[in-house]
Amino acid sequence: MGRLPPQNQPAAGDGPPPLAVEHVTLRYQTDAGTVTAVEDVSFTIDAGERLALLGPSGCGKSTLLRAVAGFLKTSSGEIRLHGAPVRAPGPDRMVVFQEFDQLLPWRTVAGNIAFALRRARGLGRAESFERARDWAGRVGLGGFADAYPHTLSGGMKQRCAIARAFAVQPAILLMDEPFAALDALSRRRMQDELLALCEETGATCLFVTHAIDEALHVGTRVLVMTPHPGRIGAEYAVPDAARQRGTPDFGRLEMEIQQRIFGAALPEAKTAASLPARTDAHHRVEVTHNV
Amino acid sequence: MSESTLSTSARPAPFTVGPRARRLVILVGLALIWESYARWLGNSLLLPSFLETLVALWENLRNGELPERVRASLGILLTGYGIGIGLAAIITALAALSRWGESLLGLLTAMFNPLPAIALLPVALLWFGVGASSLVFVIVHSVLWPLALACHAGFRAVPPTLRMAGRNIGLTGPSYVVGLLIPAALPSILSGLRLGWAFAWRTLIAAEMVFGASAREGGLGWFIFVNRSQLETANVFAGLLTVILIGLAVESLVFATLNRLTVQRWGQEA
Numbered sequence: 001m002g003r004l005p006p007q008n009q010p011a012a013g014d015g016p017p018p019l020a021v022e023h024v025t026l027r028y029q030t031d032a033g034t035v036t037a038v039e040d041v042s043f044t045i046d047a048g049e050r051l052a053l054l055g056p057s058g059c060g061k062s063t064l065l066r067a068v069a070g071f072l073k074t075s076s077g078e079i080r081l082h083g084a085p086v087r088a089p090g091p092d093r094m095v096v097f098q099e100f101d102q103l104l105p106w107r108t109v110a111g112n113i114a115f116a117l118r119r120a121r122g123l124g125r126a127e128s129f130e131r132a133r134d135w136a137g138r139v140g141l142g143g144f145a146d147a148y149p150h151t152l153s154g155g156m157k158q159r160c161a162i163a164r165a166f167a168v169q170p171a172i173l174l175m176d177e178p179f180a181a182l183d184a185l186s187r188r189r190m191q192d193e194l195l196a197l198c199e200e201t202g203a204t205c206l207f208v209t210h211a212i213d214e215a216l217h218v219g220t221r222v223l224v225m226t227p228h229p230g231r232i233g234a235e236y237a238v239p240d241a242a243r244q245r246g247t248p249d250f251g252r253l254e255m256e257i258q259q260r261i262f263g264a265a266l267p268e269a270k271t272a273a274s275l276p277a278r279t280d281a282h283h284r285v286e287v288t289h290n291v
Numbered sequence: 292m293s294e295s296t297l298s299t300s301a302r303p304a305p306f307t308v309g310p311r312a313r314r315l316v317i318l319v320g321l322a323l324i325w326e327s328y329a330r331w332l333g334n335s336l337l338l339p340s341f342l343e344t345l346v347a348l349w350e351n352l353r354n355g356e357l358p359e360r361v362r363a364s365l366g367i368l369l370t371g372y373g374i375g376i377g378l379a380a381i382i383t384a385l386a387a388l389s390r391w392g393e394s395l396l397g398l399l400t401a402m403f404n405p406l407p408a409i410a411l412l413p414v415a416l417l418w419f420g421v422g423a424s425s426l427v428f429v430i431v432h433s434v435l436w437p438l439a440l441a442c443h444a445g446f447r448a449v450p451p452t453l454r455m456a457g458r459n460i461g462l463t464g465p466s467y468v469v470g471l472l473i474p475a476a477l478p479s480i481l482s483g484l485r486l487g488w489a490f491a492w493r494t495l496i497a498a499e500m501v502f503g504a505s506a507r508e509g510g511l512g513w514f515i516f517v518n519r520s521q522l523e524t525a526n527v528f529a530g531l532l533t534v535i536l537i538g539l540a541v542e543s544l545v546f547a548t549l550n551r552l553t554v555q556r557w558g559q560e561a
Contacts, residue, residue, distance in 0.1 A: 066455075089459050090461060091459065094460075097456065101450045102452045102456040115460070119462065148557055148558060151558070
């Protein structure tokens, strides 16, 4: 299996970081006027780091990811990839989207991965398909390499998209709530598998999510974003001991982030730790919006 | 396909027929109605019977008259269809890649799509004289606008996520159009091609009847026109039947096959 080419993964502390977001502000026009989605956000991601960008819907985290991917221009500030400013989309920042229709319906699972490899890495047909089959197997789609996307379940489509992103071996992987449209059981399993893949390949990741437990499980570092406009509210390092659900460290960190997001701890916050954090968070976010 | 799987999973009904058999039964029924009505009317100058038409068809096939007419018509048709597809490809590619192109396409289709091809015949005659070029011109007109409109609608309907995924793996400019937009819009493109084919066929037959009179190498429309003026009604019907048969053949052989090999297989069928 091909390893990352040297230019894509410099040793830590060697040259500029894989991703540097410098005082980025993102505005867009609507009929009602100018909306500031993200205001003056700065952070860097080091090689091998997995940064989870956590926040409620509408906090601008997906907009920020799209700007990093090159689909949106920054209103001010700069986004740098290994020091070079981002100007357009490119396979050095492979994106896994939330939506299931990110796969090309006219190509099989292996075909989708191989096409990305041909375009992004300039590989030949035979070699790209060989690697594509290998990657399909690594995400548990070995038996479905020749299946067309419309015959796959949502979870399998996301696996294929993840395999496609990893196969290209980008400088950084951008994940835009890739599991948000999956059922709770599939989501848990995919989180574990993604974590295993990341640790195995040492991939650098920017992972956008609105679920605290997901951010803690997948990320090595968590940035909490606050909405209207989107800003960085707090930053947490996630030690390896706090990565596993059900451990005291995990619970403590989850509670801490919850309190940071929802302000002064509400009386329910004590019981909330034992409840599934996701539904709880959803509920509370809606309430605060309505008030 | 879905019908056959349905009928095998359900308990076997005594009188289940497949779609092919159903179509055949309907065709035979229509022929019977035609035959019996013509016999009852008893005026083969007005309406020749189905069998008389078949005999006339066979005669004209054997003496080489019809094959020659079909060849002439199809030659012009395919030329016009091909040019129309080429122009539609260029104009929709422009529309997909730039805002100016999009406005151009929108304006041109709004102006020319409602304009019947036959209405352009006098202009065509002025510009190209009587002959194949004029026919090709009106066919191009009848194919170009509906096809361009269908393609453009197909391009616009490509989901934003799919577009972003394409640009993400490095598709830009022509490779973006060929590698992403065209396959993603294929259901619309195919239905545009079908529509264009039908329009081209109609336009050709009509145009041939209008000025085929002085064309030496007349096509099917000319064949129908001449036989009507000579009161060879059975031949007129044989000509009409030929038009229908060619239409059916192209639909079931070319378009249905294309459909099965592409959009049906990819689960993209609209």
